[in-house]
Amino acid sequence: MKKICLSLLLLPILFSCAKINKKVDITRPKLTNNPSWDVVCTNKKPLLSFYISRGGIGKRTYIVHLDTEPHFNSPNFIEYKDIEELDEFLVQKRVExxxxxxxxxxxxxxxxxxxxxxxxxxxTRFYLDTSYNKNFMNLTRAKVQNVTVSTGENPKNLIDYDDPGQVSFWQAAPPGPIKPSAIFDLGKPTTISRIWMLANINRDNGWLVDFVWEKSLDGKNFEEIIDAKILNNDTFRNVIDITPINTQYLRLKINHFRGVAPHLNCIIFYTPGKPKVPTPPRGKYVLLVGDQMNGGTFTQLAPYIESLYLGLKTLRVPHYEISLDMLNRLQNRPVAIILSGNNAGYPHLPMYEYNGVFEIIRNSDIPILGICAGHQMLAFTYGYSFARSMGWEALTALEALQQIEPIRILKEDPIFKGIKNPFIAPEIHGWAVAVVPKDFELLATSSYIQSIKHKTKFIYGSQFHPEVEVSYNEGKKFLINFLKMALETQKN
Known part of the structure; x- marks a missing residue:
């Protein structure tokens, strides 16, 4: 009987020990927000944003390490502790x-x-280069007339710039006797000096490890391109700068890859030089910068602006062609510049293509309005990581009215003339500005930054879409007010 009683007394202790020794699972945070793998940060005090962990007991906090050595043991080692979760999706920490x-x-x-x-x-890892986004790239996209591949299907996906998020891809057939290759026909002899490549963001599936680019003028006799042989590649984005070559055909030969088959989403070739300066319309007009992958404006900005009875026409220029030099060489200056939306994830884009946009934001005295992605471009100009994914998508333009979050005006400004406070407006985005850049001020907010303004220059940004024509858009006057103010500035 005593033995039974003793056993019963020990049970709670044993049970308690079992609970203490029980393994508690906490998932790793996901460092795929901003900065993500191999992006280039352009501010010495970047914002580090990443997705939260799951699991654990009670409140979670985070430890962050930064170093210039992969073993985190150099004199440049930095540690931050006790970082709290921002919300149910994100953690963020500004480097001090x-x-x-x-x-x-x-x-x-x-x-x-x-x-x-x-x-x-x-x-993860990233580069820091504060000069990376300072100047226009002085390159233009080379047009590809045709693509053929040795194996696999959908080769045209490699040059599908109309796929804004670069979701479509070419994947070779699983390993066999033929090494995968792709031939790009430029249609005529062309000077090439840069190749940009985007593979699957998942490093275990399709990354190219060893590959080489070759050139040919006749499509039959190929020779290896100096500086374009890549060994032990460990990234999904490659920017390959080469000594300028004259070629009509470019062949990619893949010798080794990760996973079952090579996987490529997009390839862009560049030729040295500046694009042709477009001819603007006669009279007063607005310059629209198309921030989509294909240079489009995402929404119907042009017809909307031209329908406002303000006497304004429009001229659209792709983001990868616009520059301060082009702006200064236009036959007549635009009344204003509007930076459009974009529905692609920035890690999937060649961000140096936006350097001309950043030049203009920094140096132009023409009124500028950034809408959605254009709003984020204002922040990117002063630090690539100053905007980041929210961890969810605001698609209020597609949702029921009761799901729309009101936008609160924090500071009175002529841009809000005739707009009630708070107001509702359509939104279509998954990224948002997270740091108000130096020399800017916050004008409006919801659960994230909705509008910013430069303190001394005529530059505004709106995360919402004032140009989208839905019945509940109470922010339409934001764009109309901007254009009227720009017209008044031109009179003065």
Whole structure:
């Protein structure tokens, strides 16, 4: 009987020990927001944004390490602790002291719960180069007339710039006796000096490891391009600068890859030089910068502006062609510049193509309005990581009215003339500005930044879409007010 009683007394202790020793699972945070793998940050104090962990006991906080060495043991090592979750999706931390410029940084993070349980480390890396987005690239896209591949289907996906998010792709057939290759016909002899390549963001599926580019004028006799042989590649975005070559055909030969088959989403070739300056319409007009992958404006900006009875015409220029030099060489100046929306994830885009946009934001005295992605471009100008994914998508233009979050005006401004406070407006985005850049001020907000304004220049931004024609759009006057103010400025 005594033995039975003793056993019963020990049961709670044993049960308690079992609970103490029970493994608590906490998933790693996901470092695929901004900065993500191999992006280029352009501010010495970047904002580090990543997706939260799941699991654990009680409240989670995070530890972040930064270093210029992958083992996190250099004199440049930085540690931040006790970082709290921003919301149910994100964690973010602004670097406090300026980082070293022109160098690669390694970035890792882990979660810690209220009982001290830790997740495994999540890792990524990024470059810091504060001069990266300063000047127009002085390159133009080379047109590809045809693509043929040795294996696999859908080769045209490699040059499908109308796919804004670069979701479509070419994938070779699984390994066989033929090494995968693709031939690009430029239609005529063309000078090429840069090749941009985008593979699957998932490093375990389709990344090219060893590959080489070759050139040919007749499509039969190919020779290897100097500086275009890549070994031990460990990224899904490649920017390959080469000594300018004259060629009509370019062949990609893939010798080794990760996963079952090589997987490529997009390839762009560039030729040196500046694009032709377009001829603007006669009279007063608005310059529309198309921020889509294909240079389009995402929404119907042009017909909407021309329908406002303000006597304004429009001229659209793709983001990869516009520059401060082009702007200054136009036959007549535009009344205003509007930077359009874009529905692609920025890590899937060659961000250097927007350098001409950044030039104009910094240096032009023409009134500028950034809408949606254009609003984010205002932040990117001063730091690539100053905008980031929200972890969810605001698609209020497609949702029921009761789901729309009101926008609160925080500071009176002529741009809000005739707009009630708060107001509702359509939104179509998954990214948002997270840091108000220096020399800008916050004008309106919801659960995220909705509008900013430059303190001394005529530059405004709106995350919402004042130009989208839906019945409940109470922000239409934002765009109309901007254009009227720009016209008044021109009179003066």
């Amino acid at each position: 002291k300026p980082l070293v410029d022109n160098i690669r940084y390694y970035f890792r993070a882990r979660a810690v719960d209220s009982k001290g349980n830790e997740s495994k480390w999540a890792h």
